[in-house]
Amino acid sequence: MPSQPIAETVASLMPRAREELAELVAFRSVADFDRYPRSESEGAARWAADALRAEGFEDVAVLDTPDGTQSVYGRLAGPEGARTVLLYAHYDVQPPLDEAGWDSPPFELTERDGRWYGRGAADCKGGLVMHLLALRALRAAGGVPVTVKVIVEGSEEQGTGGLERYAEAHPELLEADAIVIGDTGNFRVGLPTVTTVLRGMTMLRVRVDTLEGNLHSGQFGGAAPDALAALIRVLDSLRAEDGSTTVDGLAADGGWEGVDYAEDRFRQDARVLDGVDLTGSGTVGDRLWARPAVTVVGIDCPSVSEATPSVQASAQALVSLRVPPGVDAGEATRLLRAHLESRTPWGARVRIEQVGQGRAFRADTSSPAYRAMAEAMAVAYPGEEMRYAGQGGSIPLCGTLAALYPRAEILLIGLSEPEARIHAVNESVSPEELERLSVAEALFLRGYAAG
Template identity: 55%
Template sequence: MPAPVPAPALGALREAVSGLMPRALDDLAALVAIPSVADERVQPRSECVRAAQWVADAFRAEGVEDARLERTPDGSDVVVGHVPAPVVDGRAAPTVLLYAHYDVQPPLDDDAWTSPPFELTERDGRLYGRGAADCKGNIVAHLTALRALRSLGGGSFPVGVRIVVEGSEEQGTGGLDDWVREHPGELAADAILIGDTGNAALGVPTLTVALRGASNVVVTVESMASEVHSGMFGGAAPDALAALVAMLATLRDAEGNTTIRGLDATRTWDGVQYQPDAFRRDAGVLDGVGLLGSGSVADQLWARPAVTILGIDAPKVVGSSAAIQPRAAARLNLRVPPGTDTAAAVAALEDHLRAVAPWGVHVTLEHDTPGQPFQASTTGTVFETLSRALADAFDADATTTAGQGGSIPLCNVLQDAYPDAEIVLLGVEEPACLIHAPNESVDPREIERIAVGEALFLARLGATGA
């Protein structure tokens, strides 16, 4: 058997990826032009099928010859493919699974976009378009990394490669999660790279090591059989809307700390910090408005529970009448950090709301399926090799770690299915990308650097045989 092939030098990989960037940006433009919103109320399903087929064709062209579409239980298509690991000295090299998703958020308000949402447009060095960062930019980074390795490796890869690119991540319908459970072993790998996060700031190499769990809770308050006149009955009649407001006000203290009974809101984050000025800028906080919580911004975002009021059912100001409301409801979004069971946190929130409900009002609670938080390992060979590769690709002293408020349930599904695999999260996103908002964008330098880092990681992993 042949001896292990030395990993390409960093300079060679940089040059290879740089030469491939025009093609990468053409790919991104082609992908962004496909309005792959996985909601048939917004776009026909055929657009997601078109995006899936584009992805399968692109990976087949880069050596993943069996890349194909598989139908998942929620009706979406996932692109999967496999290149077996090379065997060196009688031992197979590691296999790495590359994940991304091709579905995107709806464009929301078309009038809020400076350029058409499904037309990749360059402005001031950034590329604008729905999905440019989340997550089509990560698909392109995966493709570019593989192209670079093939160009330097005689058409082969230094490791086994699996791909999985799903089409229902943004809708949260769990199609891929269920498909993984129904196809044990189909995605088996030694390392899993989830390309759906990003860097703490532009040009700062970052691995995401914590994801908050999430669940939505709808609380409904009822106090009377029907509306009554506020002049005739106001002052004694129990106002359901006022009761709901009083209940919601107990979820935070005067500093903005979460105060749900039974949930620990004192933990701290020991990874990269999110500087308050940068957070204010990234979040668009108005001058004079304070940030919430007594800890650091990172503590509040990644180490502590948070509850957000997503919506309230109540009469609109315009058109409202002089009537006391007999019924009101609110939809709450609960986020919990690793180390907290989301189902237990939902139960604590519901118990809290019942306990603080005033005047004996009737309270009804409903919640969706809780998504559990995720904590990545930071001690294994994969994490260490990828950290060093990203630092080298970004010309940084070290790769930092961050958390993310978003929930990616697939991480826990993969962890349960493949407990020996190391899962790491990375990507081309950074705060200025404004993912999910109008005028989403990506900096092409992040695509290039992530592609270099990923290619360097795959090469080094294959060379060491770890």
Template identity: 45%
Template sequence: MTPEEIERAVEDGMPQTVEDLKRLVAIPSVAFPGHSEAPVLEAAALVERLLRAAGLPHVRQIPIEGSFPAVFAEAPAPEGAPTVLLYAHYDVQPAGDLALWRTPPFEPTVVDGIMHGRGAADDKSGVIAHVAALRAFNGRFPVGLKVIIEGQEEYAGERLEAFVEANPDLLRADAMVIADVGNPEVGDPAITTSLRGMAAFTVEVRTLAEAVHSGSFGGAAPDALAALMRMLTALHDDQGNVRVPGLEPGAFPGEALGDEEFRALAGVLDGVSLVGDGSLADRLWASYAITVTGLDVPTVTGAINAVQAVARARVTIRIPASGDARQALNDVTAFLEKVAPWGVKVSFGDFVSGSGFQIEPGGPAMNAAERALERAFGQAPRQVGQGGSIPLVAALARQFPKAEILLYGAEDDGASIHAPNERLVLDELKRIITTEALFLAEYGGWHGAA
């Protein structure tokens, strides 16, 4: 197919593409504990049907120990052509507080070319980008294909890493496309060359056998919540820099958005400062970040006058590509134990960790992808980092050191992923689908081996 034929095929297929995405976003496939498993399995079944309808001859669900099934598909390579692995995930983050959503999170709504709904961007756009790009070839693919769509990336995604290590031949490929990232802004094409790793844990502080009356005991009885707050605030200095020994800042060889653009995207309120030192690119893509993502304490509306006996927090650490996630866990938990006041009892649990990733540019797959992005977007792409973590990527890099790993996608920094009112610009999706189809067609002309 010529580039013009590919572009027409993608354009003609967009109505079906949008409908497919709506069907997928309507399924609340939250693979977190405490949520129904049925919708997750429903999403897996729909992905299986979509890949089969895209012309892939071999499609099946693969059990993943301790997790939800991955959907796997493959097609043989034409004579002398390389093989490409395509990755995305069909599970989504929980919706959170429904009162903060302007439209129901699992009722996909399209307004002015923008689809609103949980998972519309992260990462059901990636699933549909693969499906639509493959559909453009009508079953006559220019490369060998392997597709794996994960079912529990958002929670404990490291379980697929173990599967990859145990089944290397299943996923072996010359190039691997990870469609779970995006561009800094809509219409601003980028290839991600650096991913932060991630680690997380729960910390619990206990001080009393049970909560006691604040009037009778307050002022002498140690408050678990106050102790935990002192510990958590000690993680950063007055400028917001991480102050845990061993978690040193890094430098990224590129530029992020300007401060004002970043403030607008993040919704930083007027008069509130950004935190940390160094460039935005350094802080976002090459340095450690620690965030308290949850607290188990009495709510304001349900509060009683009591000194708290126990308090818990969920803490997330973002790890630069050069860092070690498990070492960072050790550093942060040891620091919290050291700064704990009053001899309080501290315990840790529910550990999660995943490594970061740094790409080596300049290979034939990267070059083909850059040319495809430039044609689809009308401007040359730039190389960026991503603060988010994709546990599978580092595992693939370790397992297949000769394979080129490419990261791009239809998300953008304003897509509100993991937040209320997640959204996807459908023109951006079309450009990414076009990119992927153009890439596969050009890369199919390169004959090599991993």
């Protein structure tokens, strides 16, 4: 079987892959330099650059992007006249949240119950390791049959748009015939999946001010306008009674036609507590992949442990809005801003700042690249056909690449299946998924080159 040497090579490289992932996970590469050292992100960027050089990549460069972070680029020349494929991953990670809530240190890769635990193990440092495994397997089997470009982003989780703006200013850099984004995941472990839809996003910081300073609630409460209460009313206006997102002027009735996501399976994947209802209307797929969804991701106000009996003078929140393909992220931002301003009660002063924004994405699944990936997935996952799914999250670069290179075929695969618990405590990756997807990517590159 022609694919057998590739599968055997990837299997033999898995111990090395674990060591490399452990080295990467050890970097506390959160691109929030007010809270995490810039040196940690710079160290992860150097690691990625050194890894590409070790694999024979040329033109390896650490790029300073406009948002103050670094992305890593390299190019590996293929045979003359070969197609070009861009492979994407990101080395920045989400904060670990409650480190005491982890069962093992978040920045120390730990094996437990057949999985490897650590922040970024699946999202998306494991994606970079997947690309390296696929390329090594091809080299061992006779060579890489396409020209490969690799880009490793340093601020994807922050949504600050550094790489998007860099790509727009240097459009020749990432140009390719096909683009593999290694930052999504299978619908579930063992079920090969390509993500064909991504919601876009916008992030706004909203601040409400009502008083020059806090006041004693016993002396002034009841007449003095409470900024926190005003903010709560504003935020509550973003949800209907059933929990559906309600932003004035923003349509919320889209439908999903891809893989079905059963409610009981979603409750299990999301770890919804017994007796707690899901929010919204329509199918789970409608709510996750075809309709807007608002989330209040943080509020600045006194914690319960530090609270005093006071009327609050100021309060602020960070509001995320995910929007489906077909909805312009800029227009969604305008509508959300207008909604927040119009719903602020009592004449309170409201200030709104845009923090991040990304476009939605829908793939063309009829392209040759999708056929090559389906054939590769069928070999890497015997007995399973490749499925199409959506993802409620955003990868802002996808929309930028689709606009810059309208003829490029964009595929999204990766290691962030539901058990990975990305962005939560105890994030992990399945080494079996890492192995199978590395085989699939190698076979895809070979099949795409021959197609």
